[in-house]
Amino acid sequence: MxxxxxxxxxxxxxxxxxxxxxxxxxxxxxxxxxxxxxxxxxxxxxxxxPKFVDAHCHILPTGLDLQKLNLGSCGTHEAVLDAVRDRHATHPDGWLLAVHYDQTRYDGGRHLTRADLDAISAERPILLRHVSGHSGIANSAALAVAGVGAETLDPAGGSYRRDPSGAPDGVLLENALERVSAVVPNPSLEEMVEAILEAGAEMSDVGIGCACDMMTGRYDLELEIAAYRLAAERGMPIHTRLYVQWSRVFGPRGIGPEKLRELAVPPSGSSKSVGIGGIKIFSDGAIGSGTAAIYGSYGPEAGDRLRSSGQLIYSPEKLTEMVLRADEAGFQVATHAIGDYAADLVMDAYEATGSPSMHRIEHAMILSDAQIERLANLDCIVTFQPEFLMRFGHSYRRQLGDERASRLKRTRSLLDAGIRLAFSSDRPIVSGDPMDGVRMASDRPDGFDPAENCTRFEALLAYTKSAALASGVRETMGSxxxxxxxxxxxxxxxxxxxxxx
Ligand SMILES: [Zn+2]
Structure with missing residues (x-):
């Protein structure tokens, strides 16, 4: 008909x-x-x-978070502890995991400690993750499973907050949270399928028709790909494109590019596709933690631009070698580069492939005029996450000062230079409704230079047609x-x- x-x-x-x-x-x-x-x-x-395309998000983690206790509506310590107590009663097995804990919103900003959680259960591991993802609270059982005691040294890039006796009080900062999170048992195949279906339903509800999972392989690559295919066969409402962690394919224990292609057979009897989008690489860290690789210094003054600050994940030579391996195997590369120094190194690596227009730079939050011109000449694809401006604005200003922060994510300048710019959410660290991103990009929040606004139509284009192009689905989606x-x-x-x- x-x-x-x-x-x-x-x-x-x-x-x-x-x-x-x-x-x-x-x-x-x-x-x-x-x-x-x-x-x-x-x-x-x-x-x-057209249905939206979310060019950069985390599908399985979104679904796994939906299965955890959500503390986002709690306004006091008591409310948090009541919610944890209820959850303990209704879901008595395994680790008790909670997300969206945020002590800055209540009780004078004071953290809960392991003693508060031990009063609910000292035997069952309990772990609350802060809404920022940069800290958490563990009870004694969780610390014990992770082997953390008074004599445990702080990990590089993190710390266990301690009581006067020197024993960890349960507050985990940065990599200390990673250490404890690492001992949480991996989800089973069935749990993954359930999580992917839940994430798909939530994304479909806000008009998304296709989404890129931007770090497939954090648990077990083969199991995760199997879970995405099973989810499609069981009625996943959106198409998915998987960007696989470089090390899981090309690293010493990687499965290799041939095997990756074999695993990516289409799901049977499903109207929704699951495809390998490409290979994901991290080149630097984040602004909030002072680990994005930038020219100059962190703090209100940029200082000497001839020196750099922050953290490179790989040496420039290693980064180029990694990009070349993935490019030679025929994959699109999507590299996380938040700082301007990292962006230059990623452009160097893409230029070395001879086909820079095939590849994507993720985030590219700090860019000079000269870098925008270079990006336009190389014709690289760039993805932005406009919701970040609202969500992390205060930490950007704290780390970079008002002036540099106001010029983050130069949407107008990139579009005027003719750069192919795609929008995305990076959920679950933000709510992930594309219309929120459209609003943030076309009407930047206070403190962000309004001269970098795009129009609503340009924002909608970046979240549909351009996102489809960035994600390799322009033949079927976005226009x-x-x-x-x-x-x-x-x-x-x-x-x-x-x-x-
Ligand atoms: Zn991401």
Missing amino acids: RKRLTDFRWGLDGSPQEMLIEDGRVLARGPSVSAADAQTESLHGRTLL LEPGMPSDFHVLGSPIPEVIRG
Whole structure:
């Protein structure tokens, strides 16, 4: 049955359009489409958009977090402890894991300690993760499983907060949280499938039709790929593209590129695809923890730009070698580079491949005019996460000072330079509703230079057509051209407001 949708505004430019669809495909779209035998449905002036593509997020971790106790609505220590006590009663097995703990919002910013959690259970491991992901609270059982005691030294890049006797009091900072998290048992295949389906449902609810998992392989690569395929076979509502950690493919115990291709067979009997998007590499850290590799110094003054600060994960030579290995094996590379120093090294590595336009830079939060020009010349793809400005603005200002922070994520400059810019969420560290990202990019929060705003339509394009291009799905997603699947959604309001341009 042919269907003709009329009286809608095209979400990528606001023009009045019509669309003809049949059997899940677009036959035609334009100012007016005609088909004598089609059933007509008016959308009453509302906005019709291609389904969003989230070019950079973490699908399995989103779902696993949904299965944990969420402390986001707690406003006091008592409320946190009540929620943990309830959870202990209703889910008595295994580790008790909670997310979205945030002591900065209550009780004078004072942390809970292991003694508070031991009062609920000293035998069962309990671990609360801070909403920032940079700290946590463990009870005595969790510390014991991790082998952490009074004589345990702090790990590099982290610390166990201690009581006057020197014993860890349960507050875990940075890599100390990683140490304890590392002993939490991995999810089983069934738990992974459930988590992926839950994440898919939540993403589909906000209009996402395809998402890239940007670090597949954190537990067990083969099991994770199997879980994504099983989820698709059991009704996953969105397409998924997996960007696999470099070491899991090319490292000493990696499965190798041939095996990766073998594992990526399409799921059977599913309308949603699971594909290998490419290879993920980290080149530096984050601004909030002072580990993004930047020119100059952290703090209110940038200082001497001839020196660099922060942390490179690999030497420039090693990074280039890694990128070349993945490129030679035929994969798109997506490299996390937050600082401007890291961005230059990633551009060097991409340039060395001879095909820099194939590859992506993730985040690219700090860029000079000269770097934007270089990016445009290399024609690299860039992905931004506009929600970060709202979510982490205070820590950016603390680390970089107001002036440098205000120029983070230079959306307008990148678009004006003709760079292919895709938007994404990086959920679960943010809520992940694409419309929140669209708002943040087109109307930057206070403290961020409004000259870097894009228009609403440009933001919607970056979250659909450009994100599909970045994710290798432009033939099927993001633009609703004739012949493509009719993966669209309709916004409740008539038309998104244009903030600028
Ligand atoms: Zn990420």
